[in-house]
Amino acid sequence: MTTEDTGHTVDRNDKLVILASSVGTVIEWYDFYLYGSLAAIITTQFFSGVNETTGYIFALLAFAAGFAVRPFGAIVFGRLGDLWGRKNTFLVTMLLMGLSTFVVGLLPSYAAIGVAAPVILVLMRLVQGLALGGEYGGAATYVAEHAPNGKRGFYTSFIQITATAGLMISLVVILGVRLSIGEEAFAAWGWRIPFLVSILMLGVSLWIRLKLAESPAFKKMKAEGKGSTTPLKDSFGKWPNLKLVILALFGLAAGQAVVWYTGQFYALLFLEKTLKVDGALTNTLVAVALLLATPFFVFWGWISDKIGRKPVILAGCLIAALTYFPLFHALTAAANPRLAAAAASAPVTVYADPADCSFQFDPIGKTTFSKSCDLAKSYLAKAGVAYANQAAPAGTVAQVRIGATTVESFRGDQLPAADFKAAKKTWETGLGDHLKAAGYPAKADSALVNKPLTVAILFALVFYVTMVYGPIAAALVEMFPTNIRYTSMSLPYHIGNGWFGGFLPTTAFAMVAASGNIYHGLWYPIVIAVITAVVGFLFIKEGKDVDIHT
Structure with a gap:
């Protein structure tokens, strides 16, 4: 059954529905992304018992664990939302998240309580992951079931802003604390402040949500005895x-997810960890780009009411790819021009026997990687220098070729432990000097960062996010009947965003x-984005004119 736009205008009750659903979801995303934004500090606070590389991978895996569940x-x-109601369920999820x-803000470090900390x-x-898995579906379903026909894309687009707003607020709070107390104090204890202040926002959002009534579609379904018992x-x-x-x-969620996480989270990690841009500057640049792009979530939601969800989402996936x-x-050229110039003028190649190269992920952090290739x-990898791999004959000692310069590694596995430690330090100092001489910077020079161009590129990445994410809630809600809508739309959304998207930083890093x-x-x-574009084009039916109340 199809319907036309009812001519309904946004009244006071509609605004309360959108505000309450959005504010609560913003806070949940704020809580969730604090961890990702502070991954480097989390590594030192809670995974200091392992080596630096393993610790950072563990921090990313702990971040991904929230997505996995x-x-x-x-x-x-x-299930609870379809049995018990939309409002009651997302009150519980918000409380768990907050x-x-x-608790994370109060948690002692590894140095204080050992392995109990991680x-x-x-x-x-x-x-957090379990709570967020229940929150989004409830908020999106609740708003969509309040929206008049013909305006679901516009109404639910305000929910879609929440993820970006939560990330942006987390960056702003982190930046504010960093600038107020300084980097040294922030790394020592100030990082806890953004986690702790979330309890105040939780109180406000709970107060607002308690004012809401149950969704009209859910009440109608219950009154007519059409609810699902299973x-x-x-x-x-x-x-x-x-x-x-x-x-x-x-056909929708997987591609949307990887575009979202590439544009809003992987770009942040790429700037800070790969391009070595100062953390505070990275947060500022990303926050500005997010602020500029955020209105386009509503724009694309509104457009999807006119031309459909499918063409907007699939076009965003394809253009991004x-x-x-x-x-x-x-x-790279805009944020760390010296790195880009060095990579162009003096490319690095590791010339090594493949049998001499290990997969350097140490689950217990106690393995010493001492082969010449390793x-x-x-x-x-620690220096953030890109390199190509070239196979050498068996038994060859690995070499690092920096343009025309060759620096030979050494067989640390053939040295006593004490000698190996000293030899490694001497060799790394020498390799670092050669990289520096070739123009490779230890970190990005903030004065040389082309800030307007960097923000413009980040804006483009987030603009793609607004295309795929703005209409997604309406698209998913329209695919399923009222009595199983919360359950049915939540699972594909969270497999897409929790697994395909949530594991993106770890997968890409590996x-x-x-x-x-x-x-x-x-x-x-x-x-993943190309797969979604193809599957969505061939098999997804447009649902913008479907009456979700029948």
């Missing part, structure tokens, strides 16, 4: 609906570390 949160809270974030940290991340079985145990769930995942490589190359790649190419990780979002 989001689909399970979608199942648990989606309290777990507050264990509790990961536990809190899991609670929403999980009806959503995933019956092929017609399960097929829609699978299509929603691969086609332009990521040139945009990230341009970002020594070379480990140093280059791809870069293995290849030596700082852009190699972009293949992950590009491939």
Whole structure:
């Protein structure tokens, strides 16, 4: 059944619905992304018992753990939302999110309580992930079921702003604390402040949400006795609906997710960890780009009411896939021009016997990587220097070729432990001097960062995000019936965003570390975005004119 625009205008009650749903979701995203924004500091505070590289990977994995459990949160809270109501369910999820974030702000470091610190940290991340898995579906469904026909894209687009707003607010709060107390104090204890102040925002959002009534579509369904008593079985145990769930995942949510995380989170990590831009400056540049792009979430939601959700989302996926490589190359030139110039004039190649190269991920942080190839790649990875790999004959001692200069590594695995430590320090100092002589900077010079161009590139990346994310809530809500809507739309959304998107930083980082190419990780979002564009074009039906109240 299709309907036309009812001519309904946004009244006071509609504004309260949008405000309450959006404010609560902003705070949940703020809580969730504090961790990601502070990954480098989290590494030193909670994973100091392992080496630096392993610690950072562990920090990313702990961040990803929150994403890993989001689909399970979608199942648990989606079922409750279809049985118990939209409003009550997302009150519970918000409370869980806020309290777990507050606990992280109070959690002692690894130095204080040992291995218990990272264990509790990961536990809190899991609670956050479960809560967020239930929050988004509830808020999106609640707003969509209040929206008049013909304006669902516009109404739900305000929910879509919340993720960006939460990230932006987290960056602003972090930056404000950093500037107020200084980098040294922030790294020591000031990083806890953004986690702790979230309890105040939690109180405000709970107060606002308690003023809401239940969704009219849910009340109508209950009054007519049409509710599902087995929403999980009806959503995933019956092929017609399960097929829609699978299509929603691969034809909409997966591509949207990787575009979102590339534009808003991977770009931040790329600036700070790969290009070595100062953390405070990185936060500022990303926050400005987010602020400029945020209105386009509403714009694309409104446009999707006119031309459909499908063309907007799929166009965003395809354009992003086609332009990521040139945009990230341009970002390197704008944010760290000395690094770009050095890479062009003196490219680095690791010439080594492949059998001499290990996969340098140490789960317990106690392994010493002392082969000649491992020594070379480990140093280059820490220095943020891109390199190519070239196979050498068996038994060859690895070499690092910097333009026309060759620096030979050494066989640390053949030295006593004490001698190895001294030899490694001497060798790394020498390699660092050669890299410096070739123009490779230890970190980006803030004075040389082309700030307007960097913001413009970041804006383009976030603009793609607004295209794919602005209409996604309306698109997913329209695919499923009222009695199983919360459950059915939550799972593909959170598998897409929790797994395909949430594991993007870790996956891309591993791809870069293995290849030596700082852009190699972009293949992950590009491939997923193209798959979504193809599947969505062939199999997703446009739903902008569907009456979701029938």
